[in-house]
Amino acid sequence: MGGKVNKLLLPLDGKPVLTYVLQLMEISPLIKGWVLVVPPDQLNVFFHLAVEKRECKKLLKVVPGGVRRQDSVWAGLQELPGQTKVALIHDGARPLARTEDIAKVVEAARQWGAATLAVPAKDTIKEADAGDFVGQTLPREKIWLTQTPQAFSYQFLLEAYFWANKEGVMVTDDATLVEALGRKVKLVMGSYENIKITTPEDIIVAEALLKKRELTYMPRVGIGFDVHRLVVNRPLVLGGVIIPFDKGCEGHSDADVLLHAIIDALLGAAGAGDCGRHFPDTDYRYKDISSLILLKQTAQIIHNAGFSIENIDAVVVAQAPQLISYIPLMEENIALTLGIEKTLVNIKAKTTEGLGYCGRGEGIAAYATAFLHVRKQGCCFKGDEV
Helix, strand or coil, X not given: XXXXXXXXXXXXXXXXXXXXXXXXXXXXXXXXXXXXXXXXXXXXXXXXXXXXXXXXXXXEEEEECCCCHHHHHHHHHCCCCCCXXXXXXXXXCCCCCCHHHHHHHHHHHHHHCEEEEEXXXXXXXXXECCCCCEEXXXXXXXXXEEEEEEEEEHHHHHHHHHHHHHHXXXXXXXXXXXXXXXXXXXXXXXXXXXCCCCCHHXXXXXXXXHHHHHHHCCEEEEEEEEEEEEECCCCEEECCEEECCCCEECCCCCCCHHXXXXXXXXXXXXCCCCHHHHCCCCCHHHCCCCHXXXXXXXXXXXXXXXXXXXXXXXXXXXXXXXXXXXXXXXXXXXXXXXXXXXXXXXXXXXXXXXXXXXHCCCEEEEEEEEEEEECCCCCCCCCXXX
16 A cells, blocks of 8 residues: 555554454354465564464464465465365455355355355446557456455366476466356355455445444344253353252253353344354363353454444243352353443243253253444354354
């Protein structure tokens, strides 16, 4: 942009431009790990921003880029795990991409092998001749302006880069490289708001779009539900409190049914998936883990997505034991873990008068609602894993 400061570090509504992309990578449950490729002479600066200041948990590595864009992408691709199915390439100068953009382009890549976000051209496109006169007018209805993220079969993209490096082929984006090998790239409808920060005027436009999003996405409400079977030889943990009882909830973690419902409600309100996506019961790291730790990590996800918690209301459904005396401690645990006032957390306990699996003492269920308020840019998401 003509200045000495890297454009990714320029302030956008009070935060560096790259911060919005870091948030996008972290909030999306589709993305399990990602690599940040940066200018070699600013490696420490970006490491501080992403790791020390923003505490990006999914970030695998910060690596130095190359002279050309494709050299930088190649450096990043080599750091991804070998079992990666889909590789997503995103430009750090596009801070307004959304998680639904990731979902759409990844879905298309899974179906077609290669996909890019793009938008139809609004203006008439002229091709210039050598003397800067109009050489020809291109048919606008066939012109699309490509954006990022772009998504590809990881193995196919690796093969394409091996070929490009061997043959000395130079391209301006990854879709062009794939096209050069004769592979079709699916165009996925993007958004005209997904602008690239290139000039000072782009910062002004991006800030206006961010403020529009704040006004558009004010209140967010999520609903959570969970149920666990009661079994012997397990402690009963509810709201982070060990309840004296002859049975406990069966589960991979500590099976805290109340906290799991609250986690689902919080993630649902943020449009960030659910408990199972972030903390799957197939992951040994979560074996017998305290759900207060999972709630703490959920709070970070909510914060990174730009939300603040306004209210949590939950009900535990159990025929036995009586829980009323433990509720104040549950509320205190939840509020302390989330970093909010205790008055914002309300827990209730109900029986079913002997009806159903809860009434028969076979299990315990919990329902929760969460109300979030948008602080900055929010994200919505649906998807699986990249």
